[in-house]
């Protein structure tokens with residue numbers, strides 16, 4: 335029989351060992367910072383601290399009770415663009431863009447003299463002031479880090495550290511004092527909705543699975559995350575993998591499952607490694623396995639690497655993939671809750687959903703409901719990218735406005751060259767390939783599941799791409815269409831052929847072959863693909879096209895009628911223009927223009943009215959000074 339772990343004594347021992355450290359240096363070891371060389375920074379710290387004759391520890395051991403410097407790693411801290419990030423505790427200093435060459439100065443000044451290295455502190459571009467730590471950086475202060483709270487603070491590869499912050503106490507409560515029905519009731523009362531895109535009430539899903547008569551049941555954690563640009567789930571798995579395992583444990587107890595799977599895409603090697611390590615450590619600690627917390631229940635968790643297809647994130651395709659079949663969706667009903675993995679009742683939840691669960695059990699449904707808004711309680715993580723000053727991983731309560739995210743957390747819209755663009759906002763693409771584009775009129779809309787579906791968009795899994803006025807919305811629609819077309823599994827004709835045709839029509843628009851009828855056809859086809867596809871991929875694939883057509887109709891019309899792209903992104907549709915530096919105002923072009931599109935006073939630079947111009951080229955041919963382009 336396995337020994338039952340005493341969480342409190344593990345936590346107390348860990349906290350005791352922490353006391354024996356003058357400093358803790360936390361180096362971000364998330365994928366972003368690793369790509370920017372955080373491992374080299376860590377090695378430089380290790381070597382220089384040793385060279386300096388100081389005592390350095392990379393692991394906390396209870397028996398090591400003499401003072402030293404604790405060099406530790408964390409998962410993604412969110413501000414990846416500023417990485418590699420290094421935090422020095424207890425001073426609360428956050429150093430950004432740290433290179434191995436900076437390490438000597440940090441140790442000499444900060445560790446030995448308790449002074450900050452000013453040049454490595456983040457400078458707030460709006461005020462020009464240096465920020466000491468995350469408590470002063472607007473990117474962080476405007477957020478509510480709830481699920482991500484410990485990512486960036488704890489070492490994801492140390493189970494004792496997770497236990498020391500109260501980890502696994504919620505799982506123990508679930509296995510020892512709560513009945514499956516109690517857990518389902520609590521999660522239902524919390525109003526928690528799935529973060530994988532659909533927003534389905536988690537408590538209802540669990541309860542449906544709980545009441546199934548089958549003895550064998552499964553829990554699956556969906557860590558596939560195939561949306562382009564999204565990395566929220568990856569960050570949770572890399573930064574706090576035990577919170578995901580604990581969520582899986584509570585879900586398993588709620589439905590009566592003794593086996594669970596974590597399905598992680600193979601392109602996430604660090605997430606795979608940390609989740610595997612977390613499962614192994616939880617097994618070795620006696621948390622997972624037989625007789626969990628002396629409850630008489632057992633639980634085995636398997637980690638499986640996904641095949642890297644976007645459609646494998648769809649629940650029925652994912653189940654097929656675990657069963658060793660080709661990852662293709664199948665019709666529902668039956669729902670996985672009734673007949674899922676190997677035809678057994680199965681709960682499938684997103685990573686972020688599961689990582690929220692232990693927090694709810696710990697704080698209670700009532701407290702959880704105080705975060706977010708009535709129909710969408712809690713917080714949501716987003717991958718904020720595109721034309722904003724601060725890109726990265728953010729977390730905000732549901733109901734936060736787009737304006738707050740773009741201007742306060744994101745620091746404002748930027749031009750293509752990265753400079754701040756006052757009044758440069760054009761749109762936000764939300765929800766990845768399943769989502770839609772929001773405009774200026776939506777800047778004050780509270781972001782939650784229902785308000786977005788109300789305007790034909792969706793929260794999706796959390797991709798947020800900000801776009802400035804230099805962005806061509808037709809090209810954006812094409813980008814997502816290309817993605818879904820590539821990823822269609824081919825099972826449904828409308829998804830397989832319809833997305834191909836939609837892509838071809840978008841190409842016609844971009845390359846100047848389209849007419850007004852093309853737009854009508856595109857719209858019709860989009861609605862047919864939505865209606866006639868089996869799974870969410872096909873059903874939502876037309877969303878970026880439909881929403882850009884709705885909110886940026888003028889841009890589409892310009893492409894097909896005037897044959898020009900106002901943002902100059904479509905090479906075949908460059909707008910006709912007279913270069914004022916070259917034009918001497920000779921009026922030759924004015925006389926040649928058959929539609930009267932050119933105006934201007936004699937001896938002054940002339941102008942072309944692009945909405946009248948038919949691009950016949952007569953003016954350019956007549957102009958001796960080669961001042962006219964784009965016709």
Ligand SMILES: Cc1cc2nc3c(=O)[nH]c(=O)nc-3n(C[C@H](O)[C@H](O)[C@H](O)COP(=O)(O)O)c2cc1C
Pocket residue numbers: 527528529530531532533534536556557558559560561644645646647648649650682683684685687688795869870871
């Ligand atoms: C094409 C497609 C891809 C999907 N990819 C993911 C994914 O990567 N991660 C995820 O959690 N859900 C994904 N989903 C949603 C899942 O099918 C499922 O609804 C979700 O995992 C349920 O968990 P939740 O209730 O916690 O949101 C996808 C759906 C579709 C249609």
Ligand code: SF4
Pocket residue numbers: 645662663821822823824825826827829830867868869870871872873
């Ligand atoms: S809608 Fe597309 S991705 Fe989904 S099953 Fe049909 S063909 Fe496959």
Ligand code: SF4
Pocket residue numbers: 910926927928929930931932942946947948949950951952953954965
């Ligand atoms: S291209 Fe033709 S229609 Fe357009 S401004 Fe020149 S002459 Fe006029």
Ligand code: FES
Pocket residue numbers: 362363364365366367368409410411412413414415417418419
């Ligand atoms: S990976 Fe370091 S902040 Fe994101």
